[in-house]
Amino acid sequence: MEQFLQAIDTQTIIFTLTAVLLPLLAFVLNITMRGRWDKISGWVSTVAILLSCILSGFVFARVWNGHPVHQQLLWFTIGNTQLYAGILLNNLSVLMLLLVSVIALPVHIYSTAYMKDDEHYTRYFAFLSFFCFSMLALVVVDNLFLFYISWELVGFSSYLLIGFWFKRHKAIMANKKAFIMNRIGDMGLLIAIMVLFTQYHTFDITQIFADNGLISRSVMKNGLWVSPTGHLPAIWQYIACGGVFLAVAAKSAQFPLHTWLPDAMEGPTSVSALIHAATMVAAGVFLLGRVYPMFNGTELTILAIIGCFTAFMAATIALTQNDLKRILAYSTISQLGYMVMAMGIGAYASSLFHLVTHSFFKALLFLVAGIVIHQMRHINDDNGLGIDPQDIQHMGGLRKKLPFTFIAAIIGGLALVGLPLTSGYLSKDSILIHAFEWADGKGPLFKLIPVFALLTTWLTAFYVARLIVKVFFGELRLLKNTPGIKLHVSDGSWAYKLPLVLLAAGCLFPLFSANPIEFTRSWLFKGFSPAGGFGAESSAYALLPVLVNSLSLLVIYWAWLIYAKQKAGSLLQRGFLYRLSFNAWYFDEIYNNGIIKPVLALGRFTFWFDRIIINGSVNSLARTGILVSKLSSWFDRNIIDGFLNLLVAIVRAIGNFARKFQNGRVQYYLFSMLVIILSLFILKILV
Amino acid sequence: MNILTLIIFTPLLFGLIIALMPSRWRSSFKYVALLATLVQLAMSIWIYCNFKTGAAFGGINHETQFQFMQKLPWINLDLGAMGKMQIDYFVGIDGMSVSLLVMTSFVLVIAALSSWEIKSNLKGFFILFLILDMAVTGVFCSLDFFMFYIFYELMLLPLYFLIGMWGGAKREYAAIKFFLYTLFGSVFMLLIMVGLYLSVKDPVTGNHTFNMVQMMNPANYEPGSVFSVAAHQTIFGLSARAVGFVVLFVAFAIKVPVVPLHTWLPDAHVEAPTPISIILAGILLKVGGYGIIRVCLSIFPDIASSGAYWLGLLGVISIIYGAFNALAQKDLKRMIAYSSVSHMGFVLLGLASQTAEGISGAVMQMVSHGFLSTMLFFLAGVIYNRVHDRGINHFRGLASVMPNYTAFVIVAFFASLGLPGFSAFIGEIFSLTGAFKSHTVNGLLPYWMAACGSAGILIGAGYFLWTLQRMFFGTVNFKGGTVWQTALVDLNFREKLTLFPLAIMVLALGLMPSLVFYKINDSVLALVQFLQLK
Amino acid sequence: MHDLLPFLPGSINNVLDSIPYFMPEFYLALLFVLVLVTDLLFGRDSKKLCRIIACAGILLVVHKDYQQIELLLFTGQANGHFFFSEMLLLTHTAVNFKLIVDVLAFILLLYFGWDDNLNEHPKGQSDLYSIVTGSVFGLHLMIMAVNLLSIYLAIEMVSIASYLMVAYQSENALSTESGLKYVLFGAAASAVMLYGISLLYAFTGSLNLFSGNLVTGLMHVNPVAVSFALILVFIGIGFKLSFVPVHFWVPDIYQGAPTPVTAWLSTLPKIAGFALLINFLRPFIFFQNWNAFDFRLFLEVISIITMIAGNFAAVLQKNVKRMLAYSSIGHTGFAMLAVVTFNAAGFSALTYYLAAYGIANICALALATYFTNVAGAVDMDGYRGLGLKYPAASVCFVIALVSLTGLPVSAGFTGKLFVFSAVYSFYQQTHNFILLVMMITGALITVVSLFYYIKIPLNLFIKRADVPVNSTAKSTEILILAVVLSILIILLGVFPDLLLKYF
Amino acid sequence: MISLTGYMVVSAGLFCIGLYMIVSKHNAIQILIGIELMLNAAILNLVAFGRYDRFNNGGQMFALYAIVLAAATTAVALAIILNVYRQYKTIDPGKIDELKD
C-alpha cells in the first residue's frame, strides 16, 4: 500500500517520526548503557528532546493551518482487516506535538539538576524519555488502535515514574492506584474502540471522525445505530461515549476518577510538572478533541456538568490544603475540569487553548514548587529537622531567599488565576464567555454551569494567593519554631533557572496573541475555530473580563490580608485597613464566619467526601474485589476440588462394597456366589 | 527425510543417546538435552522461514493445502468383513500449527536451559524431558487423529514422573491429580475418536480412516453412521454430534484449562519443578487450545456454532474467575498459575467468536502466553531456587536486592497484564474484538461477553500490580532475614541469557504481530470460511 | 454291541481322521509323559532337565500349532473342523488362542525356575513341570471343546492342575490356605456346573453343542428352566474367567499362590476360558430364533459389574499381587466387551487384547517376583524408593502397568482401541444403549485403574524409602525376561499388525 | 416306569442338601462330602435321562467320567486338606482366613 506522496509531506512525516522516536532511542540507550553512562544519561535524554522539539517546530510550521498530512503503512493483516500504522498531522496533533516537546524540554533540563543526586539517575531519565516517546506517539498516531497502545504506554510510564522511589510505601501505593484507576479508563476506551471497530470495521481516526467521516454519516433510527458499514443497537453508541468518557475521566482526573492524581504527587516533582500537570493529564482532553464528533447534545451536556463539577470541587478542596504539591494537583484537576467543561459546552477551541496555556503555567508552578521543596529538603536535611518539606505551613518569606523563583511563581500564579496580560487570562476568559453564551437561551439550571465556573475562578484566585503568600511572604515559619537553623538556600544553578524562564515566557500573552485582551485574536484560537467564527456582538464580551478580573483581584487581596496579616503586620495589610477602617474587622468577621468558615467547611466536606466516599468507595471496591477473590478461591478449593474428592469417595465406597465380600472365608464366598445365583433365578422367575 | 518427522523424533534420538551414556557423564546430559532442543529450534525456524503463505496454503480442511506433509501407511490390517483398518503416519502443518510449533521449540530451549537447577537423577530427568518434548512436538504436527491421540496421551506419563519425582512437597498429590484429570478427559476422547473413525470413510480407498482432514468433510461420513451430519443420530437422547463435541471439548478444556476443570493446574504448576512448570504452562495448555481448533471446531463446526454461546461463557467465566483466584493467592507460582487460567480464557472466548479477529487473537494469545508464562515461571523459579520459598508475603523490597531480576519481572508482569507493545495485548485485544464483533458478524456471542472479558484485564492489572507492590517494592524485609538477603543474588548470566530472548520475543510479537498473523492468516480465513459454511 | 455295530467303522474312521488335527495335543501328551518320566528317573536333580524338556517341548508344540493354520487353510476349512465325534472344534481363532497360550506357557515355564520363593520349596519343582504340561494339555482341550462332556472335562483338567499348582508350596501356609480355598470353591463351582450340564442334558438328551439337538431341544423347554441350566453352566465357565459373581476366590488365591503360579492363573486359564466361552455361545448366538435366554444382555450386565467391582476394589489394595488380582477381574470384564459383539472383528480384538494382557500381566508379576527376590518387597510400601536402585526393572514395571492401564504407546492401548472399535461398530449396527454404557464404563475404569496401577510407580520412584534397602541379591534372568517382555509390549503397541495380521 | 420328574426331584433334594453342607459345615471334609452330594445329584440326573439315549449313551458316559473326575478332585482336595491340617492344625475353612481384604 505504498502511496505516492509529495516529497514535502514525506519529509514532514520523517521529521515527525524522528521527533517521536528520538526519546525512544534515548530510552533504549539509557537502559542498555546503565552503569556506564550514569553521568551523561541526563544529557542523552535532554538532547533527544531538544532535537524533538526543533523537529516539532518545523513540523508545526509546515502543517499548522495548512493541509493535514496523513500517511500510513500496512502494519499487519488480521483476517480481512488490514491494520495500518500511520501518522496523522493536523492542527490538533502538531500543536500537541509541539506543546509536549516544548514543555518536556525545560523539564528535562530542570531534571538534570533536580535529580542529580539520585542514585537512580539513569533510570529516571530512561523512564522520562520513555514517557516522552509515548506521549509524542499518542498525539500523532492516526488510528484508535495505536492510540490505545500509546494511551496505555503513557499510563505505564506514569506508573513507573510515580513509583520511581519504590522504597517509599506511599509511592508504590500511589502508582498502583494510578495505574488501576487508569486501567478502568483504559477498559472504557477499549470497549469504545471495540464498539467503533464493530460498527465501522476500521480503526482509522480520519475515516471515522473526519468531517465527512463515517460517524457523520451515522444516524439513530428506531433504536438502531445505523452507519454505512453496519448497525448496532443504539445503546452501544452511548456505551462507546461512556467508554470514552471513562477514559477521559481516568486520564484527566475527572470526577469520579480523579483521586489518583493527588496521590501521584509522590513522584519526583519534575515528573509531576511534566506528566501530572502539563501533558499526560491533558491527554484526556486531547482524546476528546480527537473523537469530538462522536458526542451528541445530551452527552456533551453531561460532559459539561461533570467538568464543571470537577472544577468547582477541586478548587474548593485546594483552598484548605497544606501540601504544596497537593494544592497544585487539585488545581490541576480543577483546570482540567474547565477544559472538559469547555468541550462539553462546545467550546472546542477554547478548551484546547486552555490546555496549552495551562500546560505552561502549571508546569511552571510545579517547577517552582520543586525548587521550593528541594530547598526545604536541604534545610531539613542540613538541620535534621524531620519535617515534611512540602508543607507550606513551614514556609514563608522565601521571596527573599529565592527571588528568581518568586518571580516565576508570581507569573505562573497570575496566569493560573487568569489575570490580564497572561496567557491564562485569554484562555480562561474564552471558556467563561463561551459558557455564558452557551447557557443563553437555555433553562435556568443550565445557567448554573457558567455561574459555578465563575465561582471557581475566584476560588482559584484565593488558593493561588494563599499559596504564594504562605510560601513567599512573611517570615520563614521554621525560623520561628526552631531558631538558629542554618539556611543555605538559593535559586540554584542555571539548569533550574533556564526552565523557569522558558516556561514563564510561555505564560505571558505575547506567545499567543498580540492583543492581550481579546482571546479571539489569538492564532491558536483561530486555528481551531471554524472560519468566520465567533461574533463579537455579545455583551458578555465586554462585561465578563472586567467582572471576573476585578473580583479576582479582590479575592487575591483578601487572601493577602488574611495570610499576610496573621504573620507580621505588613504595610499592605495596614493600607487595606486604612482604606476600609473598621470594616476590616467586619470583613474579617464576615470572612471568618460568613464566608471562610462555610467555604472551608465546604472544602473540608468535599475533601472528606472525596477521601471517604469516593476514595473509600474505590478502596472498598478493592476490598470487595479481594473478598470476591477469597470467596472464589475458597470455592475453588472446596467446591470444585470437593467434587473431585466426592468422586474419589464414591470410588472408595464402591470398592469397599466389593471388598466387603472378601473376608477370607471361602464358605462365605460360596454363600455369596450362591445367593447371587439364587437371586438371578428369582429375578428370572419374576421377570 | 521429512522435516516434521525429523523435528518430532530428534528428541527421541537424543534421549536414546542420553540413555546410552554412562552415568558418570551426568554433568553433560543437560548439554545434550539443550542441544536437542536447539536442533529442534533450528529446524522449526527453518520451517517457519520456508512456510508458504497464500490462499492456496490455508490448510484446515484441505489436505493438499498442508505443508511439509508426510503420509506413510502405518497400521494396515485386513479385518475381513469389517473392511481394512488403516492408520497412517500422517504429519503436516498449516498456519495454525506452525506458529505454535515454533513457539514450542523455543519454549523447550528455555525449559532445557532452566533444567540446570535439577540436581538429582539427571539421566531419568532428561530422558523423560525429551520424551515429553517429542510428544508435544508430535501433537502439533499430527494430522491423523490416532497419532494425535497417541502423542497427546504420551505426554501424561513423562509429566507424571517429572512432577512426581522432581516436584515440590505435595508432588505426589499434584502429579496424580494432573494425571487423573487429563486421563479422564482423554479416555472419553478415545471413544469419540473410535466413533469418528468408524463413521468416516476415505473416499479414495474406501476404508475407514483416522485422517482428521477427511473427518472435516461431511461428505466423507458414511450415511447412517453415528457422527454423520445428515443422520441425526442420538446417544442417550442427545444429538450424537453434540455429545461427541462436548466430550472432545471437555478433554481439551481440561488441558486448557477451562473453569471448572482447572483445579489440577494450580497444584501441578506449583509442585512441578521450574522446567516442567514452563512446559506445562507454555506448551501443554496450548495443546488444549490447539485441540479445540483442530478437532472440536473443525470436525464439529455445526455444534461449535450452536454451542458457541456456552464456549464463550466458559471463556468469560475462566477469565474472571481465574483472575479473582489469582488475586487471592499467597504463593507466587499459584498466582501465576491462576493467571494462566484467566489468560487462556481469552483463547476460548476468541475461538468461540468464530471471527477472523477472534481466532487470530486466540492463536496470538496462545503464542504469547507460551512465552509469557515461560518467563513468569522461570522468574518464579529463580527466587525459589535461591531460598526455596515462594510466599508473596515473605518477600518485600526485592527490587533493591535484585534490580535486574525486578526489571524482568516488571516486563513479564506488565506484558502479562496486557500492556501494549507486548504480545499479550495483541492477543487479548483481538480476542475481545472478535468476541465483540461476533454478534454482528455471525450472531454467536452477545456483546456483554467481550465487555466482561475486558474486566479480566482490569483485575489482571490488580493482581500483578499488587504482587509487584508487595514483593518487589518497599523497604527490604524478608521472612528469612539476612540469610535470604545473601542468598538472593541477582540474575546470573545463564538466567539472563534465558530471560532476554523471551523478553525480546514478547516485545517483538507485540510490535510486529505480523510475525504470527502473516503466517496464520490464511488458515484463519480458511477456518472462518469453513465454519460459516458449516 | 448289536446296536452300534453298523456305526463302528464310521466311528473308527472318525477317530483316525481326527488324529492329524490333534497333533499339537498329541505332542503335548507325549511331552507330559516325557517330563513325568524324567522326573521319576532323575529325581531330585531333574529340575533343570525337566524345565529344559518342557520348554523345548512347548516350542515344538508352538510349531505344531502354527502348522495347524496351514492345515486348516490347506483343507479349505476356514470355518473350522470338527473332530473326535464332534468333541472338539478347530478353528482359526482356536489356533490363535492355542498359540497365545503356548507362547505364554513357554514364558511362564522359564519364569517358574526364577522365583526364589518357589526355588526354596524343599520338594523340588520337577513335579510342577509335569503338572504344568498336563495343564497345557487341558487348556488346549478347553480352547477346542464344543461338547458338554469335553468342556467339563477340560475345565476339570485345568482346575485340578491349578489346585495343585496353587497348593504346590506345601510348606508355605499361605500357599496351602489358598489351595484349600481354591479347591473348595472350584469343586463347588464345578459341581454347580455339572448340575447345570445335567439339566441341559435332561432337557435335550444331547451333549453336542453344534450338530446335536441341544439348541433346538432347548427351544421346546420352558425358558425359565433353560435359563437356570445355562446360568449354572456359566458359573463353571465364569469360574475360569473369574467374572462376578464367581470372582470371590481370585484375590485370595492370587495373593497366596506362588507368584509364577499367580501369573499362570491370571493369564492362561482365563485366555482359554474366553475361547471356551466363545465356543459355548456360538451355537446359541447364531441360532435364528433363540429367545429363551438373552446371552448378550447377561454378558453385558456381568461385564459392567465385573469391570466396576474389580477395578474399584483394586483401588484400596496394598499387596501388589492382590491388586493385580483385582485388576485381572476388571480385565475380564473389559474383555467381555469384545465377546458381546460376537463377530470376527470382536474376536480378533479379543485375541489381541488377551495376548497383550497376558504379556503385560506376566511381565508385571515377573517383576513382582523380581522385587521380592531382590528386596523382599511384597506390599506396595515395600517398593518405596526401589525405582532408583533398580531402574531397569522399575521402568519395565511402569511399561507393563502402562499397558495394563491401556495408555499409549503399549500393546494394552492398542488392544483397548481394537476392542472399542469392535464394540463401536457393533453399536452402529444395533444401537443398543447398553453397549454405550459398557464403553463408557470401560473408559471410566481406565481412569480408575490408573489410580491403583500408578501406586506402584508412585512407590518405586516418587516416595522415598524409609529404610534404605541393602540387598545384594540379584535376579538377572527375570530382569532379562521383563525387559524382553517390555520391549515386546512397546513393539506391539507401535506396530500392532506384527501380531494382529495373524488374527 | 418311574417318572423322570421323580428322579429330578430327588436330585434337586440332594443338590440342596449338598449346597447346605458346603456353606454351613465347619469341616473341610464335610464340605467335600457336600460337594460329592451335589455331584451325585447331577450324576443322578444324567443317569436318569440317559435311559432315553441308547445309542450315544451320553448320560451314562458322562456319569462315568464325572465319577472318575470326582475321585481325582477328591484325591487332590484331600491332599490339600492334609497339608492344611499340618500347617494350621485345623480344617475349619472359616478359621483359615489369613488371606483377606
Next chain:
Amino acid sequence: MSLVQALFYVMSFIALASAVYVATTTNLVRSIFMFFITLFALAGLYVLALADFVAITQIVIYVGGILVLILFAFMLSGKETLNAIGRERKTFISIGNLPALLLAALFLIVLVNMIFKVDADNLEWIKKSVALKNDIQPDAAMTENIGVNLMTTYLLPFEAISIILMVALIGAAHLSRKGDRS
C-alpha cells in the same frame, strides 16, 4: 411296575434321609458312614434307571475309592482333634446355619418349581426317543454299548482323563509327601 416304583421311593427316601443325616450330624465319623448309605442308595437308583454299569462304578469308585480316601484322610489328620472340632456345636440347627438353611430351602423351592414347569416326562426328545426306540429296555446289555462308545465316540475323554488322573496322582503325591524327597 409298582415294585419298581416302590423300590424307587424306598431308595429315594434312603438316599435323601441319609443325606440329611450326613448334613446335620455333628459327628464326622457318623456322617462319613452315613454317606456310604447315601451312595449305596444312589447306586440303587442308578440300577432302577437301568444304568447298572454306572451303579457298579459308583460303588467301586465312590465307596471303594473316595470314601476310603476320606476315611484315611480323616485318620491321618488326627481323629481326636477333628472329632473335638466336630462336636463343638451341639445344637441341631444353630442360628449360624440359618442363612445356609434358608439358602438351601430357597434353592430347593426354585428347583422344584422349575422341575414341575419342565414336565420332564413329556419332553419332546423323550417322546421322540421312545418313538425311535432309542430308550434302554430293561433287558438290554448296556455294558457292551458303553464299551464300544468308550473306544470310539468317547475316546478322546477317555484318553484325556488318563492324563488328568496322572496329574492328580503326581500332585496329590507331591503334596502328601513329607519334606525332602531324599
